[in-house]
Amino acid sequence: TSKKTSQKITTYSSDQNYYSTRRLSLMGDLAKAIESDELTLFLQPQFDLTTSEVVGAEALLRWSHDVHGFVRPDEFIPLAEKSGLIRSLTAWVIERVMQFDKKLQSLGHNIQLSVNISAKNIAEVNFVTNTLDSLVKHGVAPERIVFEMTETTMMDNPEKALSVLNDLSDLGIQLSIDDFGTGYSSLSYLNQLPVDELKIDRSFVTDMVQNSQNQKIVEMTVNLAHTLGLKVVAEGIEDRETMVQLQTLGCDVAQGYFIGRPMPEEAFLSWLEKQSN
Ligand code: C2E
Ligand code: CA
Ligand code: CA
Ligand code: CA
Numbered sequence: 001t002s003k004k005t006s007q008k009i010t011t012y013s014s015d016q017n018y019y020s021t022r023r024l025s026l027m028g029d030l031a032k033a034i035e036s037d038e039l040t041l042f043l044q045p046q047f048d049l050t051t052s053e054v055v056g057a058e059a060l061l062r063w064s065h066d067v068h069g070f071v072r073p074d075e076f077i078p079l080a081e082k083s084g085l086i087r088s089l090t091a092w093v094i095e096r097v098m099q100f101d102k103k104l105q106s107l108g109h110n111i112q113l114s115v116n117i118s119a120k121n122i123a124e125v126n127f128v129t130n131t132l133d134s135l136v137k138h139g140v141a142p143e144r145i146v147f148e149m150t151e152t153t154m155m156d157n158p159e160k161a162l163s164v165l166n167d168l169s170d171l172g173i174q175l176s177i178d179d180f181g182t183g184y185s186s187l188s189y190l191n192q193l194p195v196d197e198l199k200i201d202r203s204f205v206t207d208m209v210q211n212s213q214n215q216k217i218v219e220m221t222v223n224l225a226h227t228l229g230l231k232v233v234a235e236g237i238e239d240r241e242t243m244v245q246l247q248t249l250g251c252d253v254a255q256g257y258f259i260g261r262p263m264p265e266e267a268f269l270s271w272l273e274k275q276s277n
Helices: 002-016 021-035 073-083 086-106 119-123 127-138 151-155 158-171 187-192 212-227 240-249 265-276
Strands: 039-048 054-065 069-071 112-116 145-150 174-180 197-200 231-235 253-255
Touching: 021 054, 021 073, 021 086, 039 086, 039 112, 039 265, 054 073, 054 086, 054 253, 054 265, 073 086, 086 112, 086 119, 086 127, 086 145, 086 265, 112 174, 119 127, 119 151, 119 158, 127 158, 145 151, 151 158, 151 174, 158 174, 197 212, 212 231, 212 240
Parallel strands: 054 112, 112 145, 145 174, 174 197, 197 231, 231 253
Antiparallel strands: 039 054, 039 253, 054 069
């Protein structure tokens, strides 16, 4: 019940501030930001705990605003979702990710790229077709692209989500459940979805060495994922002990500041070069 209470408070205060000057100003600027170069993709590496290789990267948006400075995605993604701009925002991200994938291919780096997808995208009429068009246009193998969605995203409209996810999965796109453990999806539903990967939320991971409750939750999630034949990724690894513990628990992939912070494209490429040397 403590969780429900805190969520109520969050919703209440964010609604209350919704029409604040800053929010209105940001919302007005977002459309322009998408067209100009105010948005940047950062990439955060994903590290295979079995092979000790970099196997992927998550694309994370950054917005450097000329007046408000650096705006965090936690602030502008909800605005984009409310205003409908999330459609062109996600399209922009997918386009950039495909371009970056081509660059990776030409440099001989065989890794997957993960994109965060919103509930509003799932509801788009042409989302699957547009995704297919981008793949074809850039000659990107669908298996190299992972779409991350939260349980809440999928539970918004379960029937629609199931059909869209089936279509994306048929294309060959990899599907991942983001922030796993923080939503409300049922296990039977999880079994019906064509997902390939579970991503354990960092709220369980970051302090798992000190917090035995969270350690048990992580262990249980790793086992659940493997029982269902899914790959399991842990995010929010900030120190070596956590990484070693995850390795011991059999977690497949790790992501976090200890391995690498989110970096701009060029910095990520040189980081990647250093790893393979
Ligand atoms: P997320 O999908 O759960 O992404 C992981 C967040 O954890 C990122 O925050 C990342 O920078 C942060 N993180 C990674 N490793 C560590 C760590 O070791 N310690 C700590 N304390 N944090 C870590 P970020 O980049 O600020 O993004 C916040 C959220 O904004 C994301 O959460 C995601 O829900 C959303 N977001 C970001 N980019 C996009 C996007 O292109 N589209 C959509 N729809 N949402 C996005
Ligand atoms: Ca994510
Ligand atoms: Ca998360
Ligand atoms: Ca998230």
